[in-house]
Amino acid sequence: MEKDRLFAGKKEKKEPFQFNREVAEVFDDMLNRSVPFYWESIRRQAEITLEYYQDKSRVYDLGCSNGNLGLLILDRMKDRKFTLIGVDSSMPMIEKYAKRLRENHDQKPVRLVCGFLEDVKIQNASVVLINLTLQFIDPQKRDSVLTRIFQGLNPGGILLLTEKTVHGKQEFNDLQTRFYKKFKLENGYSELEISRKREALENVLCPDTVETHEKRLKQAGFESIDLWLKWFNFASFIAVKK
Numbered sequence: 603m604e605k606d607r608l609f610a611g612k613k614e615k616k617e618p619f620q621f622n623r624e625v626a627e628v629f630d631d632m633l634n635r636s637v638p639f640y641w642e643s644i645r646r647q648a649e650i651t652l653e654y655y656q657d658k659s660r661v662y663d664l665g666c667s668n669g670n671l672g673l674l675i676l677d678r679m680k681d682r683k684f685t686l687i688g689v690d691s692s693m694p695m696i697e698k699y700a701k702r703l704r705e706n707h708d709q710k711p712v713r714l715v716c717g718f719l720e721d722v723k724i725q726n727a728s729v730v731l732i733n734l735t736l737q738f739i740d741p742q743k744r745d746s747v748l749t750r751i752f753q754g755l756n757p758g759g760i761l762l763l764t765e766k767t768v769h770g771k772q773e774f775n776d777l778q779t780r781f782y783k784k785f786k787l788e789n790g791y792s793e794l795e796i797s798r799k800r801e802a803l804e805n806v807l808c809p810d811t812v813e814t815h816e817k818r819l820k821q822a823g824f825e826s827i828d829l830w831l832k833w834f835n836f837a838s839f840i841a842v843k844k
């Protein structure tokens with residue numbers, strides 16, 4: 603696995619953060635060192651997918667990146683018949699995912715789409731996953747993304763949503779920010795790398811509060827919502843369409 607040294611160089615890059623080839627090359631190391639409980643979270647999402655999957659329906663992974671979650675789902679679903687649709691706007695990520703599929707899961711029913719998730723029609727879905735991706739979508743479009751997901755889900759289907767969040771109360775927001783920085787320092791990022799990445803992500807990653815997510819999920823039509831995993835500023839929701 604290539605080490606993430608993207609923000610460690612002598613020359614500071616001033617461009618906004620993008621999921622380009624450079625990022626795709628070091629993505630797993632970046633996730634390991636900057637997303638608390640990343641593997642635990644996606645492992646459980648794959649298991650929840652297995653529980654809620656309805657025969658002959660589709661699973662959508664919106665913002666699928668290089669396929670970590672998709673590959674776990676393939677593993678858990680074993681011989682069950684299903685279609686997994688992975689959508690990502692980054693071609694380097696889709697290429698990485700496709701390569702992994704060729705190497706490990708040649709015959710599996712995965713359709714990869716390089717495009718914007720806002721444009722994807724959701725149909726006959728029993729599980730929709732958006733893992734750490736809604737935060738990159740224009741905030742004005744987030745309501746309609748969730749409404750379209752709700753409409754495309756079959757009754758009994760679920761949305762699994764994981765996001766980096768902010769806290770509405772200053773005291774807890776500060777606490778979350780400090781502990782998140784501590785987590786990254788403990789994982790070998792320097793103060794300089796942390797502050798450069800924060801700048802690069804400004805106006806690119808726009809987090810909401812947990813309350814905003816819950817309100818949006820309710821407005822989209824979901825009646826049954828649970829926050830099943832929370833670590834300071836990271837939150838994972840399950841929302842069921844009744």
Ligand SMILES: C[S@@+](CC[C@H](N)C(=O)[O-])C[C@H]1O[C@@H](n2cnc3c(N)ncnc32)[C@H](O)[C@@H]1O
Pocket residue numbers: 621644664665666667668669670671689690691692695717718719720732733734735738739
């Ligand atoms: C933090 S990564 C997601 C991680 C991934 N879901 C996982 O479980 O490992 C965010 C992904 O969303 C993609 N993305 C950002 N905006 C998008 C959009 N409008 N439509 C589709 N994908 C998008 C990026 O290219 C990137 O691969």
